[in-house]
Amino acid sequence: MQQIKVTLSDSEIPRQWYNIQADLKKPLDPPLHPGTGQPLGPQDLTPIFPMALIEQEMSPKQFWEIPDEVLQVYALWRPTPLQRALRLEKALGTPARIYFKNESVSPAGSHKPNTAVPQAYYNHLAGIKRIATETGAGQWGSAMSLATNFFGIKCTVYMVRVSYDQKPYRKSMITTWGAEIYPSPSEHTNAGRAALAADPDTPGSLGLAISEAVEDAATHDDTNYSLGSVLNHVCMHQTVIGEETLKQLKVIGEKADVVIGCIGGGSNFAGLAFPFLREKMAGMEVKVVAVEPASCPTVTKGVYAYDFGDTAHMAPIIKMHTLGHTFIPPGIHAGGLRYHGMAPLVSRLTEDGLIEPIAVPQMECFESGVLFARTEGIVPAPESTHAIRGAVEEALKAKEEGKEKVIVFNLSGHGHFDMSAYDAYFAGQLSNYHYPESMVQAALKNLPQVG
Amino acid sequence: MQQIKVTLSDSEIPRQWYNIQADLKKPLDPPLHPGTGQPLGPQDLTPIFPMALIEQEMSPKQFWEIPDEVLQVYALWRPTPLQRALRLEKALGTPARIYFKNESVSPAGSHKPNTAVPQAYYNHLAGIKRIATETGAGQWGSAMSLATNFFGIKCTVYMVRVSYDQKPYRKSMITTWGAEIYPSPSEHTNAGRAALAADPDTPGSLGLAISEAVEDAATHDDTNYSLGSVLNHVCMHQTVIGEETLKQLKVIGEKADVVIGCIGGGSNFAGLAFPFLREKMAGMEVKVVAVEPASCPTVTKGVYAYDFGDTAHMAPIIKMHTLGHTFIPPGIHAGGLRYHGMAPLVSRLTEDGLIEPIAVPQMECFESGVLFARTEGIVPAPESTHAIRGAVEEALKAKEEGKEKVIVFNLSGHGHFDMSAYDAYFAGQLSNYHYPESMVQAALKNLPQVG
Numbered sequence: 001m002q003q004i005k006v007t008l009s010d011s012e013i014p015r016q017w018y019n020i021q022a023d024l025k026k027p028l029d030p031p032l033h034p035g036t037g038q039p040l041g042p043q044d045l046t047p048i049f050p051m052a053l054i055e056q057e058m059s060p061k062q063f064w065e066i067p068d069e070v071l072q073v074y075a076l077w078r079p080t081p082l083q084r085a086l087r088l089e090k091a092l093g094t095p096a097r098i099y100f101k102n103e104s105v106s107p108a109g110s111h112k113p114n115t116a117v118p119q120a121y122y123n124h125l126a127g128i129k130r131i132a133t134e135t136g137a138g139q140w141g142s143a144m145s146l147a148t149n150f151f152g153i154k155c156t157v158y159m160v161r162v163s164y165d166q167k168p169y170r171k172s173m174i175t176t177w178g179a180e181i182y183p184s185p186s187e188h189t190n191a192g193r194a195a196l197a198a199d200p201d202t203p204g205s206l207g208l209a210i211s212e213a214v215e216d217a218a219t220h221d222d223t224n225y226s227l228g229s230v231l232n233h234v235c236m237h238q239t240v241i242g243e244e245t246l247k248q249l250k251v252i253g254e255k256a257d258v259v260i261g262c263i264g265g266g267s268n269f270a271g272l273a274f275p276f277l278r279e280k281m282a283g284m285e286v287k288v289v290a291v292e293p294a295s296c297p298t299v300t301k302g303v304y305a306y307d308f309g310d311t312a313h314m315a316p317i318i319k320m321h322t323l324g325h326t327f328i329p330p331g332i333h334a335g336g337l338r339y340h341g342m343a344p345l346v347s348r349l350t351e352d353g354l355i356e357p358i359a360v361p362q363m364e365c366f367e368s369g370v371l372f373a374r375t376e377g378i379v380p381a382p383e384s385t386h387a388i389r390g391a392v393e394e395a396l397k398a399k400e401e402g403k404e405k406v407i408v409f410n411l412s413g414h415g416h417f418d419m420s421a422y423d424a425y426f427a428g429q430l431s432n433y434h435y436p437e438s439m440v441q442a443a444l445k446n447l448p449q450v451g
Numbered sequence: 452m453q454q455i456k457v458t459l460s461d462s463e464i465p466r467q468w469y470n471i472q473a474d475l476k477k478p479l480d481p482p483l484h485p486g487t488g489q490p491l492g493p494q495d496l497t498p499i500f501p502m503a504l505i506e507q508e509m510s511p512k513q514f515w516e517i518p519d520e521v522l523q524v525y526a527l528w529r530p531t532p533l534q535r536a537l538r539l540e541k542a543l544g545t546p547a548r549i550y551f552k553n554e555s556v557s558p559a560g561s562h563k564p565n566t567a568v569p570q571a572y573y574n575h576l577a578g579i580k581r582i583a584t585e586t587g588a589g590q591w592g593s594a595m596s597l598a599t600n601f602f603g604i605k606c607t608v609y610m611v612r613v614s615y616d617q618k619p620y621r622k623s624m625i626t627t628w629g630a631e632i633y634p635s636p637s638e639h640t641n642a643g644r645a646a647l648a649a650d651p652d653t654p655g656s657l658g659l660a661i662s663e664a665v666e667d668a669a670t671h672d673d674t675n676y677s678l679g680s681v682l683n684h685v686c687m688h689q690t691v692i693g694e695e696t697l698k699q700l701k702v703i704g705e706k707a708d709v710v711i712g713c714i715g716g717g718s719n720f721a722g723l724a725f726p727f728l729r730e731k732m733a734g735m736e737v738k739v740v741a742v743e744p745a746s747c748p749t750v751t752k753g754v755y756a757y758d759f760g761d762t763a764h765m766a767p768i769i770k771m772h773t774l775g776h777t778f779i780p781p782g783i784h785a786g787g788l789r790y791h792g793m794a795p796l797v798s799r800l801t802e803d804g805l806i807e808p809i810a811v812p813q814m815e816c817f818e819s820g821v822l823f824a825r826t827e828g829i830v831p832a833p834e835s836t837h838a839i840r841g842a843v844e845e846a847l848k849a850k851e852e853g854k855e856k857v858i859v860f861n862l863s864g865h866g867h868f869d870m871s872a873y874d875a876y877f878a879g880q881l882s883n884y885h886y887p888e889s890m891v892q893a894a895l896k897n898l899p900q901v902g
Contacts, residue, residue: 001522002523004461005527007459008458009454010456010458075452075454075455076455076456087601105556107829149826172871173873177825374600376558379624379627416620419620419627420620420623
């Protein structure tokens, strides 16, 4: 019998998060105040974040100790397995060895709890009694409702109405974990009431849900806001993925030639890739590939510029790859990848030539996702099929070249709550959206004149 | 940080299944032919089962080597973690130490693939090209469609129509794994056509779906039938669960005082409990508890007698605990526990005084299931909440007695495809069904006059 999984014990969970800000050639451009356009200081963020997270967001410190209380929760499902995709290799006829980091084993079904748990912990420590957040497809809302349980605080989730109606079982899961959940726009905030007054039948949007959650947090003393991707501290919390993977590869004496993750806001990719990028900067030869949807190609087709993080101009202005904050991405099923911007750290590292971004079409992703399900068993989340597609393309390249490459990708989550997407795929109802170039060109005219 | 999980490596997957038939005080009463009432020989089963499985079904051999090809598939998710439920303990304020074996980590989300994989393998080895099977709630149909992929054979699933309509995402998952799936009754069999002719709007039943799958297998040379519980070889394949658990407890120097599983057909319970019962027969002190639904109390209220396994009298007559094959259990959400009979091995071992059966009401199960989700993270399948309830009751007893008991239960699966049950629970739409005693009394008058 051939070894399939590299499993580590509880005691081998990494004890530190890695902050790649420490190793940048020059510091990140500062976030700007959405109202004044002036650089943001820590104090500007205190109405919605605890100081511990603000420090992590802005600090150049290279490693941060993971608190025991967080490790104790991580241990419910971490370390996650690093798994050899032997059957996928055989199906592709590739000489490459393909490994995937299986983040789908968390109770919420994705990598998201890696940051939801420390965010809940630091808020609890700061005396916060409730966290308000938004969710689009539902992965992040699930993760935060799970995480708040462990520290005895409450959670309010604003879920984009169209998803709330289309994915009722995400809502059920969030309720089972004890959070309150409202379809957004809701009657609970000024932003929501205004949107409902303008159009009672609006399907909602992620931008609007963010506005509702931020308003809820800013207007309640005991409540903070929480974000599931993009920000520096979120990317840092996710680095447990890559640190474990480095250990696991060492255990079996393998060296990654290619490391792959999908990018929407950037956090699952950052989690796997940043520790490898540290090693790359120290001399390791490794190609690091970020895979985005061809219909929302933020990094491959966007500009690197200051832009708003949300449509309502409530979030900070940040320097990142963007398709313009007024751009509305096509309705692909990988809802977690439908974002106009990108984590500033992922953007900068791409600009610095450390990351190779590629864009792949929806149909090819589902094709590779189904192949993965039938060879390796796990039905992947639509987002994760982008990473799978990236790995398949690298494996086929290795086959052409006759090279024994080692390919490692992040399986960021399972698709148990996305089965309607597979139904649509098998029913022949999906297609490859064209890249809406003219819409992007129009949106790019709306960038703020700052920086 | 306190250790939460006991993880084993791929190389520690058990190499043998344990056949408890070898250790019975006297052999099981033979299965009888449903037509003649005479004892069945191996040849009677060859139209629908491969000889390798018939041998395992009827043999007193104590240990069976697990083939390498099966181990290689098990390694996709096995060994499964044995996990300490620290937070659940704290919530209950119990001095007991509670452990659960986490079978929810398989790609299908339950213990079912443990037997689906060897069944697919032995059929493939016998030259069979397709497996026909039935599914009620969908767990078994998922597992078999997953398993057939690994050996290049096809799968046809007859899914009880009411579940087919109510749980569309189980159907999606089965389709994603490449199986064909029909709502039962279907137009594909005589049994199905007859049922549709009698009532075009029938919701179907598990008994009828069995009849369709058996007919499909019996009338196609290249096709066999497959069952997901009850039978001896099915229980045997599941013993990897208990063998791993024994190893894992040994690693951390723990000794189980109480071992708990839920019972419907009996297979997940058998999988955890039989290896412990072997040790118990050899002198280990351990209490073994089987938990069934109060509204379908096969073992606690049924009779131990020969009865048909299905409503259509196509399956063998077996000696077991039964509420009568004409009894239709109330519509509890733990669909996998709605069966009138019980695995003959579980029944016999209960008669022999080795197993203590208890019955628990639906509402208490959901209450404990939600407590489990909020403390340990995983949202359990409704079936598994029965085992959780059993563990909670033992833990509260330990608290009363002030005893540091070690409680081990089987978390047979997650509830990702059962979220509508949780919705109904939170909406106040569920209740405790009364035990329908008069219906059972009526059904028990229909037992076959044999044996």
